[in-house]
Amino acid sequence: MSFIPDIQAFCCHYTSQQSCAENHGGLQEDGFPENITINRLSCSGMIKVSALLQAFENGADGVYVAGCPKDECHNIMGSQRAAKKVAAVKKALAELDVEPERIEMYHLERGLSPQFIAAGQEMEARIKELGPSPFKGEKK
Amino acid sequence: MIVAKRKPIAEIVEMVKDFDRVLVLGCRGCVSVCSAGGEREVEILASLLRLGCRKAGKKLQTVTGTLVRQCDKEYIDELDEWDGQYDAVVSMACGVGVNFIANLRSMVRVYPGVNTTFMGGSMEQGVWTEQCAGCGNCVLHLTGGLCPVARCAKSLMNGPCGGSVNGHCEINKDVPCIWQEIHDRLGRLNRQDELLSIAPIRDWSTAGHGGPRTSLRDDLTI
Numbered sequence A: 001m002s003f004i005p006d007i008q009a010f011c012c013h014y015t016s017q018q019s020c021a022e023n024h025g026g027l028q029e030d031g032f033p034e035n036i037t038i039n040r041l042s043c044s045g046m047i048k049v050s051a052l053l054q055a056f057e058n059g060a061d062g063v064y065v066a067g068c069p070k071d072e073c074h075n076i077m078g079s080q081r082a083a084k085k086v087a088a089v090k091k092a093l094a095e096l097d098v099e100p101e102r103i104e105m106y107h108l109e110r111g112l113s114p115q116f117i118a119a120g121q122e123m124e125a126r127i128k129e130l131g132p133s134p135f136k137g138e139k140k
Numbered sequence B: 001m002i003v004a005k006r007k008p009i010a011e012i013v014e015m016v017k018d019f020d021r022v023l024v025l026g027c028r029g030c031v032s033v034c035s036a037g038g039e040r041e042v043e044i045l046a047s048l049l050r051l052g053c054r055k056a057g058k059k060l061q062t063v064t065g066t067l068v069r070q071c072d073k074e075y076i077d078e079l080d081e082w083d084g085q086y087d088a089v090v091s092m093a094c095g096v097g098v099n100f101i102a103n104l105r106s107m108v109r110v111y112p113g114v115n116t117t118f119m120g121g122s123m124e125q126g127v128w129t130e131q132c133a134g135c136g137n138c139v140l141h142l143t144g145g146l147c148p149v150a151r152c153a154k155s156l157m158n159g160p161c162g163g164s165v166n167g168h169c170e171i172n173k174d175v176p177c178i179w180q181e182i183h184d185r186l187g188r189l190n191r192q193d194e195l196l197s198i199a200p201i202r203d204w205s206t207a208g209h210g211g212p213r214t215s216l217r218d219d220l221t222i
Ligand code: SF4
Pocket: B002, B027, B028, B029, B030, B031, B032, B068, B069, B070, B071, B093, B094, B095, B096, B097
């Protein structure tokens, strides 16, 4: 059976998440992978490192955070903070000899944007290529 | 404060790989302030240890807690709260905390979760620098408050070495030459004449060169 990755996306309300709010049903019609679970945050900067790790503990094969463009965050530094937390998890994954690419930060335009779909598709392709999370104890 | 940094995860996973239940124990003192071993870091380390063990094909149970300090006997006593719930402790306090657990709980297996690095402070968010080496015979009254023991790469006592260039230390141009700073500062304070007196050869016996140090205060002992 082909591998369908469990991907957890943490998206901020002001930007990427608006895509879903405005176009919930249409998102998948536009090509957004249905195996990506969107977790809504009021600001990407609110995400905790422990929550990102918890996602892996809960069985995610890949995780990503989507926030505003670096210099245009609704909350000024929120998406930059999120990027640093993602970088910290990347480093920790590398220390555990797990592909750091399993987690990513995306800085996306606000509102309904094709970039939001593209980010999901990119992550889906990437994780399919990497195979199941080594934390699940399964082989590729 | 005492500054510390989490050890690489793989190193800690290796320490605990033979245990089924680990207590990850933080400290609310210095290591919380320098974001190395407070409550938040305990949560993160516990998660990383579970993930690391799971990757190695083993299930690890973690219990988490954070003591007010790990460098005081009465707080170590709080460890008893978790009796029977763990096989080993990973302490995220500085080395003092790990030593205290080992001193006071003869049968508890305790492992360090952080590398204790130095006594220092943070002048800019996320960056800590060493400021004092605990030499036991402070000379800051002679040097305008800037420490030549901890902050000069050679711990010189009578001015800069020949490698000081444009205010930078010869070991690395990102390191300021503290002797240049001492000169500049004493100059600004109109104390430059003091630099002409020669500091005698130092007695380093107070600096730990005579073995572990003890500080005794008769007025406080019972
Ligand atoms: S154990 Fe170490 S980190 Fe904790 S309060 Fe004492 S000195 Fe500070």
